[in-house]
Amino acid sequence: MKLGFYVNGLPVTVDTPPLRSLLSILREDLGLTGTKEGCGEGECGACAVHLEGELVKSCMVPAFQLSGRSVVTIEGISAQGPTGLQDAFLQEGAVQCGFCTPGFVMASEYLLRNDPAPNEEAIRKGLAGNLCRCTGYGSLLRGVQRAVAEGYTPRNFPPLSGEPFPEDSEMSRKSLEEEGIFLPRTLEEALKILETHGEDVLSVAGGTDILPDMVKGVRKTPRKVMNLRGLAELEKLEYQEESGALEIGAGVTFARIREHSLGARHLPALREMAAGVGAVAIQNMATLGGNLMTASAAGDAAPLLLALEGEAVFVSSRGERVVPMEDLYRGYRKTARQPSELLLKVRIPSRVFGSSQKFFKVGTRKALTISRLSLGCSVIEKAPGIFSRVRIGIGSVTPCPMLLPRASELLENRHLSMEYVKEAAALLARDVVPRKDTAYRQEMIRNLICRFFAELLEKRVVQS
């Protein structure tokens, strides 16, 4: 496909397959080799660039989502020579082989643009999606701290120059469709395309599951692709009086969920979960809809949404269909979605706002890890030590996320002591049959349930 977009303020056009990565275009077609290729799967951050001002990993940005958009690379950042930030890195010994440096510079620039005086924790979070094999992370941390202390402020992005790209004409749209590339402008158009092409067309949102799967060879290059990015109907995030629920569009990124004010006030576990999906660049790209529809047993959103009484709303040309979260998964990597449907949004009802809630994620390391076990919990305290609406969702251990079936029967509407919770948690854990490491995982489930209730019951003791 022929594609026009801006790089470092200047218009460029390329002819490329639709799912080729931005990284390949930058390096191979445009000769911008400052952006590096490390893992090619979203893990190392060497390929970080800014897309429309957001930090993203260019190895996961598909070409067909670039039309008319603006990319800034390390060459754009340092167009006028090394920046104060780059000098600070050098002075702190944060550069050895230099392979990771462009990625760290792009991540640091993004961090400082959004938070000009970050504390240590914020710097660690801001750089968490980047790997360095040489320097050790202390010098990188000090590099950013030095730049801040010296009053470094990121330069403004170079302004776009040259003629704006013409709106895609109907003609070019038609010829792209003949190539199997669909760029709908509205949800209605997208649904018509699905109606006609069904399973043959692959819908791409953030691309953070699709592109790494193609690199790993787990997924073949599809013959037909459809872009979901930018469809306004999928990107709404608001409280709806009518449904009495927070409605999160399927195309909403985890970064937006993390920052949403309702999360801070009423849904702290939702916020915590979103803030733990990969690192900043992944959160800027990955969508809630993609997370649920990829139907990975290890996806973080589903266990919590099960606990928060979520509902998935599908849409097709025939209208909307509501599926409670507990009916969304039909087996390993299988969902209730019909081929002509898109996931439109997820609803979280206001009856769980302010519930006692928690998202636990256990992995092989503390942060940036694929869950080996995840647990979403939500309960409403009716009276001291007595709870209603006890819901516990679980992920990673069974072929698909599930709700613990007996949680409400065993834990609701009775006065809970820790002794009783321990017994009930052991029974609940035994209802789960993990695919492997059965005893270990059941023990973890039991421990996390106990930890959740221990915090609630202890809080009550402290309060009284």
Ligand SMILES: Cc1cc2nc3c(=O)[nH]c(=O)nc-3n(C[C@H](O)[C@H](O)[C@H](O)COP(=O)(O)OP(=O)(O)OC[C@H]3O[C@@H](n4cnc5c(N)ncnc54)[C@H](O)[C@@H]3O)c2cc1C
């Ligand atoms: C480095 C890295 C770290 C990660 N860390 C985590 C993590 O900590 N926790 C976690 O849960 N995940 C993690 N992920 C996985 C991934 O980022 C998420 O699953 C992401 O939310 C997928 O969303 P997306 O928009 O990128 O989906 P895409 O890759 O665009 O699509 C994924 C699937 O969903 C389908 N789809 C997308 N939107 C819709 C829709 N509206 N209707 C119907 N089908 C749709 C697509 O057709 C495709 O089959 C990580 C990934 C990477 C690369």
Ligand code: FES
């Ligand atoms: S090359 Fe490693 S994250 Fe893109």
Ligand code: FES
């Ligand atoms: S300086 Fe060599 S990988 Fe970071």
